[in-house]
């Protein structure tokens with residue numbers, strides 16, 4: 001049986017990851033986190049662990065650092081937890097401040113102190129995985145390699161990866177880096193299916209507007225780079241959330257997801273995620289809900305990915321595309 005690329009590298013972690021972007025309240029700098037935010041996060045972590053989720057995805061910018069600080073409070077209250085979970089965080093985005101626009105920064109002067117900030121907020125002395133959040137046009141691979149080497153040698157970071165990168169960017173970085181990049185995180189779901197359409201529309205007029213990077217899926221699979229899907233629940237579009245501007249294809253797909261869930265005695269969330277996870281790349285969805293009931297509703301996703309037939313998988317895909325296969 002195929003195993004996840006991360007497992008092949010000895011990084012143990014669950015098939016599903018919990019995205020922590022919703023932890024810590026608002027993104028407003030002037031609003032500190034409260035005891036209620038800690039309670040809410042604790043309930044989410046508990047629901048995740050009960051659902052077998054032991055992989056947690058952070059970024060230094062989430063709720064302006066509050067997501068990591070609140071998670072750190074939980075780790076302090078449950079000191080045994082750190083050794084049982086995988087923690088991943090991201091650096092490289094600087095949020096807008098004053099006259100300065102939001103921008104990206106992969107300089108070592110930015111990466112190194114950013115990691116120290118992450119570790120301090122989380123109250124841990126290491127990250128299992130550090131990702132570069134979004135490609136910085138000014139990136140210099142040798143400088144990044146220097147930063148990564150220092151982080152690895154000091155024990156602060158064990159593995160490195162990227163997010164939202166194309167094959168050229170991955171190869172450009174990789175040739176300077178001492179260790180293999182282990183993750184690329186991308187937006188993927190039944191709503192965001194350009195990563196599949198791209199392969200289907202080779203030599204088709206319909207593919208002219210698809211700008212998913214050529215060869216990215218193939219590179220990640222052949223190099224054992226774990227594909228992580230952000231936005232995998234499509235913010236609930238196919239599992240109960242009502243959008244006034246929903247397209248006909250979305251409404252039809254939501255109905256199909258509901259039927260399949262009923263037929264398999266499971267939840268719509270498990271079908272939506274199971275569809276992603278049936279792909280042979282062993283995609284790891286990073287679910288963004290912090291509602292304990294919704295986290296529990298994702299639990300059956302692995303089983304659904306195994307039960308889903310080719311016919312059901314293609315029926316969902318064609319419905320979500322809103323057009324037939326070429």
Ligand SMILES: NC(=O)c1ccc[n+]([C@@H]2O[C@H](COP(=O)([O-])OP(=O)(O)OC[C@H]3O[C@@H](n4cnc5c(N)ncnc54)[C@H](OP(=O)(O)O)[C@@H]3O)[C@@H](O)[C@H]2O)c1
Pocket residue numbers: 018019020021022057058133163164185186229230231232233234235236237239240241286287288289290291294
């Ligand atoms: N690498 C990147 O650039 C990047 C970008 C964005 C996100 N991420 C990561 O990916 C994770 C997931 O991203 P995401 O939050 O966009 O993904 P998602 O899992 O598709 O969506 C989760 C959001 O949808 C809401 N939701 C889900 N089902 C719902 C329903 N039936 N009714 C109402 N609301 C529903 C959740 O609210 P509730 O909490 O109320 O359930 C939550 O706000 C983030 O936490 C973060 O870790 C990475």
